[in-house]
Amino acid sequence: MSRVPKRIVSIWFPHLAMERWRIVARRDRTLPGNDVPVVLARDGAHGPVIHAASTTATARGIRSGARIVDVQAIHPDLHVEPADAQGDAALLDRLVFWARRWGPWSARDGADGLFVDVTGVAHLFGGETALLDDIAGRFTMQGISVRLAIAPTSLAAQAFARHGEERVICGPDDLGARLALLSVCALRLGFDTERLLDRLGLKTIGALNNMPRVSLMRRFANLPQGRNPLIQLDRAMGREADPLDAPVDQVHLIARSRLAEPVMDAGPYLPDLAWQLCTDLEASGRGARALRLTIYCVDGEARWMDVAFARASRDPTHMLRLLNGKLDGVDAGFGFDMLTLEALRTEPLEATQTGLDGAHDADADVAGLLDRLSARLGARHVSWSHWEESHLPDRMERRVTALGNDPQVPPVVTAERPIRLLDRPEEVTVVYAVPEGPPAQFIWRRVTLRTARQSGPERIAPEWWRDKPGSRLRDYYKVEVEDGRRFWLYREGVIGDGRGEEPRWFLHGFFA
Numbered sequence: 001m002s003r004v005p006k007r008i009v010s011i012w013f014p015h016l017a018m019e020r021w022r023i024v025a026r027r028d029r030t031l032p033g034n035d036v037p038v039v040l041a042r043d044g045a046h047g048p049v050i051h052a053a054s055t056t057a058t059a060r061g062i063r064s065g066a067r068i069v070d071v072q073a074i075h076p077d078l079h080v081e082p083a084d085a086q087g088d089a090a091l092l093d094r095l096v097f098w099a100r101r102w103g104p105w106s107a108r109d110g111a112d113g114l115f116v117d118v119t120g121v122a123h124l125f126g127g128e129t130a131l132l133d134d135i136a137g138r139f140t141m142q143g144i145s146v147r148l149a150i151a152p153t154s155l156a157a158q159a160f161a162r163h164g165e166e167r168v169i170c171g172p173d174d175l176g177a178r179l180a181l182l183s184v185c186a187l188r189l190g191f192d193t194e195r196l197l198d199r200l201g202l203k204t205i206g207a208l209n210n211m212p213r214v215s216l217m218r219r220f221a222n223l224p225q226g227r228n229p230l231i232q233l234d235r236a237m238g239r240e241a242d243p244l245d246a247p248v249d250q251v252h253l254i255a256r257s258r259l260a261e262p263v264m265d266a267g268p269y270l271p272d273l274a275w276q277l278c279t280d281l282e283a284s285g286r287g288a289r290a291l292r293l294t295i296y297c298v299d300g301e302a303r304w305m306d307v308a309f310a311r312a313s314r315d316p317t318h319m320l321r322l323l324n325g326k327l328d329g330v331d332a333g334f335g336f337d338m339l340t341l342e343a344l345r346t347e348p349l350e351a352t353q354t355g356l357d358g359a360h361d362a363d364a365d366v367a368g369l370l371d372r373l374s375a376r377l378g379a380r381h382v383s384w385s386h387w388e389e390s391h392l393p394d395r396m397e398r399r400v401t402a403l404g405n406d407p408q409v410p411p412v413v414t415a416e417r418p419i420r421l422l423d424r425p426e427e428v429t430v431v432y433a434v435p436e437g438p439p440a441q442f443i444w445r446r447v448t449l450r451t452a453r454q455s456g457p458e459r460i461a462p463e464w465w466r467d468k469p470g471s472r473l474r475d476y477y478k479v480e481v482e483d484g485r486r487f488w489l490y491r492e493g494v495i496g497d498g499r500g501e502e503p504r505w506f507l508h509g510f511f512a
Contacts, residue, residue: 004120005172007128008244009102010157011114011135012147017052017088019144021081032079040083041068051083085111097250102135105246113161115154115244132167151175154244155236159186159205172238179236180206187232193220197229208233253280253288254342262298262335266327273341274316274323287312287349293323295330296338303330312347387411391460392474393421393508415458416478418488418509425506428489433505438477438489444507449481457491472499478511486511 013019017040025031032038037057041048048068057078062071072078092108099106102125105117118131125131132148139146149160149168152175159179160168163186170178179186182205184197202208208216208229216230225231234240255276257269270293281287289312294304305326313319319341373382386400389411396411431441431448438454456477472493480486488509493500 007119008154008157009116010161012161038079042083107244107246153242257339259337274319278314278316281314286346287314288343290344292342294340295336297333297336312349421509425508454479
């Protein structure tokens with residue numbers, strides 16, 4: 001039996017970030033006119049840089065990577081919007097599974113493309129040309145432009161989609177001849193390797209393929225696989241394996257209960273739903289992190305309520321405890337005839353055995369408590385500390401919701417810190433300060449306080465990679481006043497630092 005030749009579709013979204021921004025922004029406000037250059041900005045090493053540019057901006061010569069301030073100096077009418085790289089990545093992750101309508105395997109291609117394995121399925125769409133027409137049509141209806149190509153390998157399909165003509169359909173027999181016409185840039189070798197090949201006079205893939213392999217292997221032996229021109233060439237030609245790293249299909253678990261006649265109370269049916277869903281979760285080796293209970297009314301309306309878990313669970317008793325009272329006050333109309341309990345998010349969960357001593361699992365007890373508090377009070381009202389790497393005390397800790405965020409071990413702080421920090425440091429008026437030292441007397445909240453003893457300073461410099469240019473350093477002092485209270489004060493800036501006028505004093509915390 002002859003082997004079916006492999007067929008890979010490369011789907012490239014050349015303007016994904018800008019087109020997604022337009023789709024999202026159109027819902028809330030009026031977009032700038034077509035004659036206005038629009039760019040999306042992201043943080044760069046020396047200030048905001050251009051992440052994506054509109055067609056009008058590109059026509060004016062504005063390119064990705066340029067600094068916003070430099071472009072604004074040339075184009076005063078530039079319209080700048082923040083980029084949303086995480087939102088773009090999330091959309092691409094969803095499209096990976098959505099694209100499996102055209103083939104059983106699909107995977108991401110960098111930050112702006114997809115691969116779909118369509119081996120043996122093109123005839124279901126009327127041929128490969130009709131298949132590409134269907135792909136282009138579906139994305140065009142969503143307002144997303146694409147460039148497409150089909151080839152026997154993923155790297156070849158990617159090269160044709162990004163550097164070849166529109167909608168290339170390349171078979172195994174003419175793969176070498178058609179790749180030979182493309183620039184070596186189509187192999188995605190990186191700037192340094194491409195510049196070296198250009199200096200050697202190897203500007204096309206055909207010229208690279210005609211070179212003696214021994215000399216090229218010697219010159220590029222130390223390069224990683226993704227930057228080695230010989231390895232990339234063999235992958236594109238099909239001489240070396242080029243598999244798709246396709247993510248596993250998302251597990252969708254849902255339990256349904258169809259009723260013979262409409263009812264008004266869902267309580268008696270919830271235990272069976274929870275047991276059915278937990279049985280399916282156990283069979284798949286997973287636990288639920290979020291559930292959705294939906295009731296379908298006879299008038300065609302549907303109403304739902306969500307619950308979340310601090311950690312994955314498939315305990316039906318715990319699920320029922322969280323769902324208890326969720327349907328109180330829900331208008332069922334003329335009754336409902338179907339209920340569903342769906343696991344919105346799942347995680348792998350191994351079976352555990354209770355200890356022989358009968359002791360409780362402390363982590364499970366805490367997770368259950370968090371689930372019950374979040375179900376009663378709301379997820380945003382139950383939070384704990386999230387620690388971040390920072391020199392500044394007010395940036396080291398922030399509050400995050402307990403559900404969806406794992407607890408962290410507090411960082412080790414070598415210097416003494418107050419038991420309480422103010423959310424925002426409060427400015428104090430210094431009546432008299434020792435030169436380059438702490439205030440001998442200061443006014444805080446209209447009360448004059450005299451310093452009895454002090455220690456310091458502890459100097460904390462600005463974080464140059466995050467703070468604006470001109471930010472001033474801080475000198476922290478531990479100050480004890482005459483009535484025994486101890487404060488944490490800092491002076492912002494020093495005299496003559498060239499970053500402002502007189503230094504300012506702030507109270508930031510309290511010691512025991």
